[in-house]
Amino acid sequence: MHIYFEDSQQVKVFNFTVSSPGNSPNTDGIHLSRCQHVDIHNSTLACGDDCISIQTGCSDIKVYQVNCGPGHGYSIGGLGRDETEALVSDITIYDSNVQDSMTGVRIKTWEGGSGSVRNVTFSNIAMSDVKTPISIDQHYCGGHKVCKDDTSAVAITGITYQNITGTYTRTSVSLLCSEHEPCKNLTVAGVNLKPSKDKGSREGPYCSNAYGEVLTETLPSLRDCLLSI
DSSP states (O other): EEEEEEEEEEEEEEEEEOOOOSSSOOOOEEEEEEEEEEEEEEEEEEEEOOSSOOOOOOOOEEEEEEEOOOOSSSEEEEOOGGEEEEEEEEEEEEEEEESSSSSSEEEEEEEEEEEEEEEEEEEEEEEEEEEEEEEEEEEEEEEOOOOOOOOOOEEEEEEEEEEEEEEEEEBSSSEEEOSOOOOOEEESSEEEEEEEETTTTTTTOOEEEEEEESSSOOSOOOOOTTBBO
């Protein structure tokens, strides 16, 4: 990892640049674990993994005016590995960009975990040639491994996607939540995602066990994707 904060409070990162190839493995830009009251802004992060990785014990994290890519986008998780408890809350990522990335904004949790992710807002984020701009994966088990379908999961609730716009190369929206602990209180407004020209397939949206509300017309349409509360 390029920079790692652990058990820290009142952290400010700005005017920070990471420049690593998109195929360099496990090269997170900024990694946060058990951190509170963090501001990350006016930075450029190019790497081979998450531009910003937010792990358990993090709260009151603000990310803005950050340019991400290549990389794996802005990620919360993976949380709950080895049936552990994970707690993440009050995360705001806004006024930022993602380009040439595997994901844009993502929440990923390991099967068998417990705890919660709550009160997260992604707003005013421009995507360009992102494989999957919006992603929740409650069946994460590391890479391409086959998950074992545990009967518990980290709860995900109170997630807002507002003004997420741009282009994708494979799947527009993928909200794959657990049947044992469905995603709840998702709010979507101003999403406008179009397939990139002549780049990859054009799929989605995909939703499972995802409950929420669509406040405006979206592209792609998510009204039939999200389940009513």
